[in-house]
Amino acid sequence: MNYIKFSLLFIVIHGVSYIVAGVLALKISKDIYESKNRHCNFLRDMSDPEESKHVQIMFLPAQILRGLLMSIVLFPVLNTIRELPFTLKFTFFCSLMFIYTHIAAVSPFIDNIEGFVYFKKDYLIKKYLLKFQMEMVIYSILFGLLMSALT
Helix, strand or coil, rough: HHHHHHHHHHHHHHHHHHHHHHHHHHHHHHHHHCCCCCCCCCCCCCCCCCHHHHHHHHHHHCCCHHHHHHHCHHHHHHHHHCCCCCCHHHHHHHHHHHHHHHHHHCCCCCCHHHHHCCHHHHHHHHHHHHHHHHHHHHHHHHHHHHHHHHC
16 A cells, blocks of 8 residues: 555656646747747647647646656665655655656657757757756756655
8 A cells, every 4th residue: 555655646746746847837938849830840739739639638647657657666665765864855856857757868858868969959959958957957846845745
């Protein structure tokens, strides 16, 4: 039961953190996600009703699955995590999300190490890199704070 509660908590906190960071970042990132001239034209266009509908349908199930899978990976170290003081838990969870799911991720994107290796220069523009980094920093800090406070 301990694992089920942890996974449910992880899924909820991941979802909340992901939504909050995304909403805040979207205020300055519409040029990445919307219009035919968007920077990341390989992503679905959120101004296109059909493409946006797909995202709306798939968003919640995808985040639940991501949260579940990420929580399961932590099962072997769950007792150790719970024994850590708040500051170490925060450092662990915040770093886990920022470094493992983002900066060091094996899937290339315009603001991570693999993207720097594989993306064409046209996609590696500082203003877009900073926009994505801001979203991930907000997500990681919020996630780290909530998980540290509630585990």
